Amino acid sequence: MRRLALGLLCLAVGPAAAQPRPDVTAMTCADAQALVARAGAIVVTTGPATYTRAVRDIGFCVVEKSTQPDYERTRDVPNCFIGYRCVDPFTEGRDGP
Template identity: 50%
Template sequence: MSRLAVILLAILFGTPAWSQTRPNTTAMSCAQAAGLVRSQGAIVLNTGPYTYDRFVSGGGFCAVTEGYETAWAPTADNPQCFVGYRCRSVAPGQSNR
């Protein structure tokens, strides 16, 4: 293996950000998950072992060209918990809400 490859691998896998995990909605109550989104404004949460999504507390956390829609996530006490909103692309001429 070349020296450059070893250095790149060390940088990629040796950074603290690589080992950090996102909060998982399935390990918290519905109230905790919704409260986390509310308190952070915008946050990426795991929604299962291999799934994640970005949740927001309102449209102000979406880009100007995006709208927002209600977002549901599985939690420990509710398989379909309202946690906040999800930003979505909006076609020209559509409402942002």
């Protein structure tokens, strides 16, 4: 009985199954916007091999970051504003050091 209980405990606290990222290309623009607004910050799939971390506002970025609007392709809008992305205001847009 003790061995069975230990086995069940291991199953209960074992690694969780990986959950796929939400795919904004399969969502409507309104659904993608609502997802980011509800989550606050979320990593979403934006293409076959691409993803981004979208945030509701600057409160979801680290202190030294700022935000830029994040436009992604959704099912119904090719350039949908889904929220913002956190950027480094001192290096964003530069080609290198």
